[in-house]
Amino acid sequence: MTGDRAGDYRILHEAALRDYLAGLPDLVALLGAEPVSWSITEVGDGNLNLVFIVKGDRGGVAVKQALPYVRLVGKSWPLPLSRAHYEYLALSKQADLAPGLVPALLHHNETLALTVMELLEPHIIMRKGLVAAAQYPRFAGDITAFMARTLFFTSDLALSAAEKKEGIAAFAGNHALCKITEDLIFTDPYRIAEQNRWTAPYLDGLAASLRDDMDLHVAISRLKLKFMASPEALLHGDLHTGSIMVTDSQTRVIDPEFAFYGPMGFDVGAVLANLLMAYFASAGHERAPGERAAFEGWVLETVEQVWNEFARKFLDLWRAGAAGDAYPASLFAGETGAARLEAERQAYMQRLFADAVGFAAAKTIRRIFGLAHNIDFELIEDPRRRAISEARAVRLARAMMVETGAFPAIADVTGAARKLRDWMPEFVNG
Amino acid sequence: MTGDRAGDYRILHEAALRDYLAGLPDLVALLGAEPVSWSITEVGDGNLNLVFIVKGDRGGVAVKQALPYVRLVGKSWPLPLSRAHYEYLALSKQADLAPGLVPALLHHNETLALTVMELLEPHIIMRKGLVAAAQYPRFAGDITAFMARTLFFTSDLALSAAEKKEGIAAFAGNHALCKITEDLIFTDPYRIAEQNRWTAPYLDGLAASLRDDMDLHVAISRLKLKFMASPEALLHGDLHTGSIMVTDSQTRVIDPEFAFYGPMGFDVGAVLANLLMAYFASAGHERAPGERAAFEGWVLETVEQVWNEFARKFLDLWRAGAAGDAYPASLFAGETGAARLEAERQAYMQRLFADAVGFAAAKTIRRIFGLAHNIDFELIEDPRRRAISEARAVRLARAMMVETGAFPAIADVTGAARKLRDWMPEFVNG
Structure with missing residues (x-):
């Protein structure tokens, strides 16, 4: 082999x-x-x-x-x-x-x-299906199983510190791929960079405002540092809907060449971001008002399921018996100990959720102002309609990155997305 | 070589x-x-x-x-x-x-x-000097230069992400030494462990209360996870006053066999903890009231200098031009950018200070209830006097670990230490 x-x-x-x-x-x-x-x-x-x-x-x-x-x-x-x-x-x-x-x-x-x-057949790249308004009822269950199991079992909750350090070292050499992420996601969209592009002229003003937005620069720099120096678990590292192949009954995650030990929220945020982009892009693909309403409802429901089921499965694995060196069972004996450990698990997930919200925002902004775009938006032929969809996604992303605390639960994210469904950016009237 | x-x-x-x-x-x-x-x-x-x-x-x-x-x-x-x-x-x-x-x-x-x-001659192990109430006027300046330079220049602020990952991998194999710290500092003192010992019978009650103190168990577990999974910089890893040799005019740091990439606050906290223990031990060594008052004043002043000068030197290195991949200069251009970056530096140091306070507490408790004790306390021959000094140190340490936010500045730590100078634990009257 x-x-x-x-x-x-x-x-x-x-x-x-x-x-x-x-x-x-x-x-x-x-x-x-x-x-x-x-x-x-x-x-x-x-x-x-x-x-x-x-x-x-x-x-x-x-x-x-x-x-x-x-x-x-x-x-x-x-x-x-x-x-x-x-x-x-x-x-x-x-x-x-x-x-x-x-x-x-x-x-x-x-x-x-x-x-x-x-050979995955008849699977298609999930992103193509989302552009066509296809719904994947198995997706939330499968992707949350994938994330919960790959992240939990490569974390300090499941591994000894020695095993964890061996894993980190085994992937440390993949830094050239990490560097692509560091540059293209965490740096370039916020400064003048040759490879940046966006839907001009509509988003010219937004692109310029991103370059001057110091709240955003502080937030993206904190996320970048977290990406570089928080080896919590073995990440897929590029877990967008173009790295997932689906049928109605199957989900397969492909292309983990960006894999390294990083912050769990980066993988979770990637899935959330790409679903949210599919949601905002949907309005640009509709040929008649409301045509894709069922799809859009399913996407937001899936966003909620992705977080909620991931958290449930991750917590279940932890509760079932964590063999790792973190949070040793011997320090949490008895009823009081069990209750405090459970509270600590909830706090852990809350912190992980905040990370996912921030990283989801970063993954969104790079697809609209950076080098690599996605077909969710790119296939909206009319650039003005495309820019409207993109501006809505960016408006949510900026709030998620800068005011992360204003999104304590996944319903706050989907609620904000729903409110922006028909919001019009300034250039529409300007 | x-x-x-x-x-x-x-x-x-x-x-x-x-x-x-x-x-x-x-x-x-x-x-x-x-x-x-x-x-x-x-x-x-x-x-x-x-x-x-x-x-x-x-x-x-x-x-x-x-x-x-x-x-x-x-x-x-x-x-x-x-x-x-x-x-x-x-x-x-x-x-x-x-x-x-x-x-x-x-x-x-x-x-x-x-x-x-x-051969370091006529240097002595600093801890021996502290037991003898010796003052080392060069110490704060030297140890803060050592920490600021070794920590800054091996961090994401000074290195590319690729260089940083290479460094992490180069030390990943030293996990057996890390495991000693994980067990003896972050776990055993809080549970029944064969190798634990303390000044019995005076501290029997305190030892038992530590094993039941779930606030402390949550706090030490968070610190343990941070120790295991936050490779911020190349640490000395064992930076107590027994790893420092001194004369009046020279300071040399020895014995970095515990070195690995970990959280900076662990090294800084080690220095603070060992000075604080020298302070609390001092009352146990005095033959007449007030005999060591000048020494004790110098120790607390040194505690303040260690943090303040470390922070100043670390910040000066950062301000002088950070070549690392974190906080790229291109995102903080202009006057507004410079002001925001400076605010972010201050926030970074505040977070690092909180880490140091927590780790200092962990380093203190392990020396009183764990396997490896130190001569600061051990050379107090009368076990009752020794236990009084130790109980004062533990009282401060517990507060620092569980209510870290109540110590926003180093003066809060030295102020609390000063208040505990003559505090009497229950067993004195009990």
Whole structure:
């Protein structure tokens, strides 16, 4: 499974990939015995890697290969191939902790920075489904199971301090991927940066105000420091709706190449932010008033479920018996001890919720003013309508980041989102 | 300097050590050309290692060798030799960052877990001086320079996130030493543990009340989690007055084998706690009322200086130009930006002060109810007088840990200490 370390890295395009896979008996057995008849299609629509779908007469696989640069930008922005190692490491850990919620690993070659995985079919990227107003009734349950289990079981609540430090060290080398997040999410949207873009001219004023908003700069800097120096658990690190594949009955989390030990609220906030963006984008996609009302209601209900079910599952794991070095049971014996420990668990979750609210805001603002945008907004063709949706999302995000304490519960977030559903930014009348 | 990796570990007692050093030309040049005439004396009075002083006709050196177990307890408590590697690594870093405040490194042999250092003479262990009511006018200035520089320059304020992660990973393997702290400071004093001891029978009631005090258990558990999961900077990790050697004009910090990336307040709190314990112990050492009043005044003044000068120096380094990835200058441009960043620096120090207050309390309680005590109290021969001094220290420590917010400034700590100078615990009248 750990693959071949011999040989040098080379990019495997179609012919070379076919030869490579043909040399792996397990994969040949899975795909069908005639490599020449396999169809190989490059489908990578992400920002960083090559992704191929390979199909034979018996089955199919997905092949992901890291490129030595950022695909979205080109060779001028090099990026270490080692990210494939960290992705493989994270995926293995997630498969252990959250079985059935990540694609099965079939082969990994560290030298080629290449991983072969189960082909997810007929799954689609969740974000595409949300643009089309699809509802995923299994999603909240699945994603909260994924987050609760991967975060809890890699935290100080479940691990000894020694195991935790080993985990932190194992992912410390993935700093180039962390740096992308540090720059693109926590810094660039708040200053002049070549790669920033937004829906001009409508959001020009908002973009400028973000650059002068010192309340926001203090808040984003605190979040950045927390991101850099709070290794609470093994994060997915990029848990947006483009990293989730779904059907009506299944959820699979993919692409954990940004994995590292960081603050839990960053993963939780990513899910909340991307649902909230789908909500605000929805108005821009409707062709007739109210057309997507049921979808929008489901999205906000899902936002609430994501937090509430995550918190419940995380707390249940903690209550079921935490083997980690934090909060040792021996200090909380008896009825009084149990009650105080339960109060402390609630305080822990409240702090984690505040983190998630702040990080959700950061994830929102970067998608509207930074380098990497998302199709939720981008597919709203009329730039004025797009800007209106985006301005609503930013208005909520700014409040969430600067006045985090004004959102003590998830219903405060969804309530504020609902109120902004038809709010009009100044440029509409200006 | 990194020494010989060949050969196996063996304990070097006097004869073997003489032969070993005789094979190192630089050391022979320093000590004098007649190894047979060198005097070699084992002086280790710490808990973990062998320490030899070697003197020849030209000069002397100190030799420290780690044992594969805890010296204080014996072979039943094994401890990895790798701690000598981490000590060497930390000492090298500290020598770079705080030149003149640590002993010069002369030789290191990783396999033997052995380090040869400058002989500090006529320095004495500061704690011994404090028991004798000695005042060290240079101490506050030196220790605050040491802490401000070693903590600032290994933090996210001075390092890139990549450099910081490399540093964290480099010390992650020192978890066995961290575990000693986690158990002996953050857990055992608050529960029944075989190795606990205290001044019985006077403190029996207080020891029992600590085991039932759920406010304290919540507070110590929060501090423990912070210790385990807040890699803010490279800590000394054991910065008590037994790890500091002094003369009237010099200060040297020794023994950083507990070094790891942790919360800055742990080092600062260690210094504050050990001065406060010297203050409370002082009443137990006086032979006539008021005999040590000048010393006690100096100690409390030093407590205030330690915090105030540390904060000033740390802030000055930050203001002078922070090259780290946290709080990027580009987000705090202009006069408004500068003012907000300065307010944020003050908030950062306030949070760090609260951490130091909490950790100081933890360091105090462990010395009175845990395994490792200190001579400040132990040399008070009359157990009743010793218990009175200890009870005063514990009373302050409990307040500092549970009501940390009631100590917003260092003067609140020294003020509370002063009020407890003649306070009498219940057992005196009971």
